[in-house]
Amino acid sequence: xxxxxxxxxxATEARLECLCQTLGLSQSDVIKAALAxxxxxxxxxxxxxERLGLxxxxxxxxxxxxxxxxxxxxxxxxxxxxxxxxxxxxx
Numbered sequence: 001x002x003x004x005x006x007x008x009x010x011a012t013e014a015r016l017e018c019l020c021q022t023l024g025l026s027q028s029d030v031i032k033a034a035l036a037x038x039x040x041x042x043x044x045x046x047x048x049x050e051r052l053g054l055x056x057x058x059x060x061x062x063x064x065x066x067x068x069x070x071x072x073x074x075x076x077x078x079x080x081x082x083x084x085x086x087x088x089x090x091x
Contacts, residue, residue: 006031 008016019030038048049055 016027016030019025020027023030025033041048041051046055
């Protein structure tokens with residue numbers, strides 16, 4: 001069994017304590033139940049990231065600026081990068 005340390009702000013700690021008292025469960029049991037619910041709701045890592053608002057949250061360049069966004073343009077950049085590595089290996 002693993003032990004994990006979680007740092008909570010005062011408001012979150014108070015909510016956790018209230019939930020523990022209301023449910024009559026330990027902090028560990030509440031955290032385990034929360035993880036089980038998250039896992040039950042997620043069908044894939046991409047689905048979970050989308051629901052958490054992580055997909056589309058980052059961009060290294062604005063669209064139309066002429067600069068590339070590695071996240072947005074990865075399908076075009078990857079072959080270019082791999083092609084460059086092949087050329088270096090041939091030398």
